């Protein structure tokens with residue numbers, strides 16, 4: 318099934334209107350090097366316009382009962398379900414991930430729509446006894462107002478749904494800046510919201526670069542929340558500016574995720590988990606496995622089994638369903654991976670497979686990198702510490718369970734970790750002692766489900782979570798309400814008998 322976007326140039330979606338922007342740049346298919354569409358390069362004036370409209374829309378939207386707001390999300394989920402194949406194919410074209418994974422990502426968005434539409438009938442607050450007679454006390458969630466979401470190219474639809482759906486069901490209006498590399502999912506999702514009957518101005522999409530549109534959003538006084546997913550450098554700068562303005566900011570950033578393989582592990586299962594987590598999306602996932610911490614007694618066996626499985630990987634255009642690993646997003650991504658191969662070699666890690674760009678035949682048209690395996694890495698090497706964002710694994714041998722936990726935790730990031738073992742005592746110790754926001758047992762480092770909180774500790778985030786009911790905390794304020802029906806002034810802490 319071939320799909321086309323139906324336009325050569327995207328438009329912003331502001332206040333329910335499709336707005337043309339003069340400047341634009343090309344969106345390239347990383348698998349073929351072909352231009353897919355032109356994406357607008359908007360500026361601060363477009364952001365200002367969107368915020369003005371969103372402010373008005375939000376006032377009305379906040380008064381719509383939450384169960385009715387949720388009906389729109391339900392309809393969005395239904396339309397996404399109908400269009401799953403179209404969305405998945407467009408996603409593969411702009412991002413490169415293979416079709417099976419693209420379908421999985423779109424499904425994540427569908428799941429999020431249905432889950433958050435359920436929240437319209439919950440959005441639970443608390444009632445609690447007041448300390449004084451004839452007095453009622455409760456807390457409830459209130460929308461924040463106009464919120465800004467800034468999303469990366471590696472999950473162009475799932476991450477946007479983790480952020481925009483809770484924001485919308487909670488009564489906020491959204492300004493969304495998608496990554497310039499992958500704007501088509503934003504365009505498609507805006508069309509779906511339009512068809513689902515979302516009132517004008519509740520969701521606004523402003524295309525453009527981070528330095529123009531993103532920066533204008535971060536600096537805008539009337540955008541009261543920034544929910545950002547992307548790199549640490551960008552996140553840190555955004556947080557600094559938001560701190561200056563006392564603006565709420567939720568950050569989801571990089572990872573250096575490890576699979577631990579103990580001496581009692583099912584090695585074949587561990588290899589499957591490693592291959593899927595390390596080479597899925599060509600290693601360009603925030604949760605990608607880029608370190609394998611292996612007990613020295615099974616190191617050689619594991620190396621052999623990984624090398625064997627790597628031979629089955631088929632690298633190429635993700636639209637061809639016989640391929641299992643797609644391209645790297647762009648030339649800059651390729652250069653970064655190449656530089657880490659040199660760093661790893663110079664640090665003394667042993668290269669067992671890959672380590673090179675693929676340029677033969679059809680590969681020559683896109684950005685392809687061979688799945689790569691380093692072994693005998695040590696915990697402090699840069700390849701074992703820094704995010705490479707490509708199909709590169711470093712094996713780090715350790716002598717004990719305790720050392721494995723220490724190595725896992727010895728990085729600046731804290732997103733995802735995994736352990737393969739059959740020992741129930743180790744399982745429980747590991748889930749307690751691994752310091753990441755997500756822990757898997759006998760599974761790889763990827764595979765989050767949307768009704769659980771997604772996010773990381775330490776350098777990965779700043780304490781917030783995407784998805785799960787916890788996502789609502791980013792987009793709501795807690796309001797405490799006291800109703801005194803005694804007919805007299807009762808002073809808390811003072812008139813208590």
Ligand code: NAP
Nearest residue numbers: 468469495496497526527531532547548551569570571603
């Ligand atoms: P990035 O360069 O930081 O970009 C992310 C988004 O921020 C893009 O929309 C980008 O816009 C925008 N941006 C760039 N500069 C900005 C600025 N000065 N002000 C405001 N916005 C700005 O990150 P990336 O390289 O695209 O994404 C990969 C990173 O995301 C990796 O580190 C990965 O681990 C992380 N990630 C984390 C999670 C998680 O949940 N923890 C999930 C996925 C990805 P333009 O690109 O359009 O200029």
